[in-house]
Amino acid sequence: MPKVIHTADxxxxxxxxxxxxxxxxxxxxxxxxEIxxxxxxxxRQIAQLKDENARLKAEVEKLNREQELYSQAPKQNQTVTNFDILKRLSNLERKVFGNQLDQ
Incomplete structure (x- = not known):
């Protein structure tokens, strides 16, 4: 960055x-x-931009850390079929209604 030659004072x-x-x-x-x-x-604008730049860099670093943690987490099989849904629904009905379903 170029050096400032003259200050306002x-x-x-x-x-x-x-x-x-x-x-x-x-x-x-x-x-x-006027000058x-x-x-x-x-x-003032430079100071504001430096603050914003630091804030955004910190946010990017935080998101990178979160992304790294997410990518290291074990992948779960997230494929859910209609059969899985029906099986869960059936188990839920059995717990809620109990033996009434068997009659």
């Missing part, structure tokens, strides 16, 4: 030499004031 404190045919000092000061405001805005 350095820009604010900068004095230019006045020559015979120079720029309007008030106009230069107003322009530098200082922009500079502060950029610094």
């Amino acid at each position: 350095e820009i604010l404190q900068k004095d230019f030499d006045i020559k015979m045919r120079g720029y309007d000092q008030v106009e230069v000061d107003q322009y530098l004031d 200082i405001k922009d500079y502060g805005t950029f610094q």
Whole structure:
């Protein structure tokens, strides 16, 4: 990342030499004031983006750990057939209704 050459305070404190045919000092000061405001805005945006970047990196790391744990977990046979469903339903009915089904 490129290094910042001037801080907002350095820009604010900068004095230019006045020559015979120079720029309007008030106009230069107003322009530098605008630059200082922009500079502060950029610094706040950079800080916010760094915070967001750190938060997102932590979230990605957390999701990667979860994915790793999930991938290491033993795989269960998740194929359920209609026969399995009917068998479970039959067992449930027997437990709920007991011997009433056999009559």
